[in-house]
Amino acid sequence: MAIERLCPNCGEPNDDSRSICTNCSVPLNKYGGQVGQEEQFDRKLALQVQSLDVRPAAVWAATVMFALFVLFVPVAIGVNSVRNWQDTAGNPNYMAHAVSVVVPIFTLAAMIPLAVVVGILAWAVFTQKTGAWKPGIIALVVSIPAFWITHSGAVAVLWLIAAAVVTVLFSLGNVKAWYGL
Numbered sequence: 053m054a055i056e057r058l059c060p061n062c063g064e065p066n067d068d069s070r071s072i073c074t075n076c077s078v079p080l081n082k083y084g085g086q087v088g089q090e091e092q093f094d095r096k097l098a099l100q101v102q103s104l105d106v107r108p109a110a111v112w113a114a115t116v117m118f119a120l121f122v123l124f125v126p127v128a129i130g131v132n133s134v135r136n137w138q139d140t141a142g143n144p145n146y147m148a149h150a151v152s153v154v155v156p157i158f159t160l161a162a163m164i165p166l167a168v169v170v171g172i173l174a175w176a177v178f179t180q181k182t183g184a185w186k187p188g189i190i191a192l193v194v195s196i197p198a199f200w201i202t203h204s205g206a207v208a209v210l211w212l213i214a215a216a217v218v219t220v221l222f223s224l225g226n227v228k229a230w231y232g233l
Contacts, residue, residue, distance in 0.1 A: 108230055110221035111177060114188055117218050118174035121195050126163035128202040133159040185222075185231040192219040 064075035176184035
């Protein structure tokens with residue numbers, strides 16, 4: 053005949069040979085806290101792995117921000133450069149107008165590699181490359197003045213707010229954990 057012990061937590065009668073309560077899993081002796089830790093660890097690890105399977109919303113938002121940056125900043129700089137060149141057409145100094153045609157060409161030549169780099173960063177952020185988290189944060193912060201310079205008014209203010217919110221969300225622990233940091 054087995055001796056029964058009452059659980060100090062729920063009052064459930066348990067066999068004396070048990071280390072944890074059959075009802076509430078409270079340790080019944082000094083070894084009871086060690087029993088079941090592997091199962092708890094396995095459950096916790098399974099939850100962590102499951103959370104890593106889901107791409108955080110901040111990653112989607114950062115990727116969209118990078119794509120918008122690639123689409124709008126180089127184009128805006130190129131358009132402004134061409135517009136400035138056209139503004140020099142009425143200048144009596146024809147040489148200034150002739151030489152200023154080079155500025156849009158060099159501007160676009162600089163913006164295309166920048167757009168490619170930001171596009172590659174967007175791909176790395178979206179595909180969970182471990183080294184992409186820190187450059188992603190830096191790019192989000194740097195995009196604020198870059199967009200502010202190339203755009204004006206409500207568009208620049210909206211970008212400022214969106215980039216600030218996405219930067220904060222992108223720096224949260226769940227996003228860092230998703231990148232393995």
